[in-house]
Amino acid sequence: MSHKHPASTHHHAAAEHHEKAAHHHRMAAKHYEDERAETAAHHAHTASGHGAHAAHHGTEASKLHAHHHAEED
Secondary structure: OOOOOOOHHHHHHHHHHHHHHHHHHHHHHHHHHOOOHHHHHHHHHHHHHHHHHHHHHHHHHHHHHHHHHHHHO
16 A cells, blocks of 8 residues: 655655746846846846745655655654
């Protein structure tokens, strides 16, 4: 019987935050190109926040992965 690895939830969350960060990076680039620096800065800040959340979920996934396999030994 297969079971869901406990790290999978964090990997899914990390992927979602990476996708959101990418969207905001693209929006920031577009606004900078259109010389709308204030709006661009907002998107850059939002992208940074999503990047940090993605990193957090990646770290949690790694911890759970190590813990899960330590229990198997």
